[in-house]
Amino acid sequence: TNVDLLIRSDDTGRPLPPATRTKLLGNMKAQMQELTVLIGDLLQLSRPDSPKPVRTLSVVAVHEIAERAVERAKLRGPGLVFETSTEPWFVHADAAGLERAVINLLDNAVKYSPPGGTIAVRLDQGVLTVRDHGPGIPQDELPYVFDRFWRSPSSRQLPGSGLGLSIVAQTVREAGGEVSLGPAQDGGPGALATVRLPGGPSPD
Incomplete structure (x- = not known):
């Protein structure tokens, strides 16, 4: 583009x-x-x-990664609204891999968001959440979303390789964390991605 x-x-x-x-x-x-x-x-x-x-591991500022990823996502979804709240959090991880993983989550949210939709990004006590207001994920497809090359039948007409979420899962696991993807918990439309990373609010 x-x-x-x-x-x-x-x-x-x-x-x-x-x-x-x-x-x-x-x-x-x-x-x-x-x-x-x-x-x-x-x-x-x-x-x-x-x-x-x-992988080259180092102390990574997750809040800075999230903020950069949001700025990239704004370029790819210029008509979308981004609500961002990030608290300092540092983790021992592969910096490039973790940044790519967060960008993948934001790209996924942008791709499925309706025009003018809202994407909420939160980082609180090492828990990063990305919530969109798209069509969400059918319950029967949730077990496969992190599989390599798997793509939902409803999204195969959209661009993508089926690798984005599998890269997210592998990178988060290598950092000692956990990742999940499911329906929004407030009862509204959309999906909620949650990444839990071990670390602390300071780099020490």
Whole structure:
């Protein structure tokens, strides 16, 4: 989308504001870096008998990751409303992998949200929740949502590889945490993703 926007700007002779162009190019670079790592993950996840890749673990600020992921999600869902509340939380994990996992959760919420819908992102005491107001997940499909390459029959016309949530699950487990996905708990429409990560409110 960013490439098409830049090309259309040049073709029509209507240059984008410098700040907007710089932001688009920065976003494209970040997406290319994500794609490079995602290809490696795809190859790794497609070989269930291969050894796990070596991860570089460090102290990671989950609240900063969540805030960056929300900013990325806003670019991909410009008509959506984001309600964000994050408290400081630090965890020992693979920083790049964890950031990609959170981005995957936000991407999933954006993809299934209706136009003008709301996505609520909360981080409180190491519990990260992402709640959308889309169609939700049928009860009989919940056991399969974190399986590799699995895609809901109702969403196979949408873009995606079926790897996003399996990458989330693997990354969270490697950080010693737990992840779940189910219906919204307030009785309204949509899905609720919950990630619990061990850690603390300070990096020490």
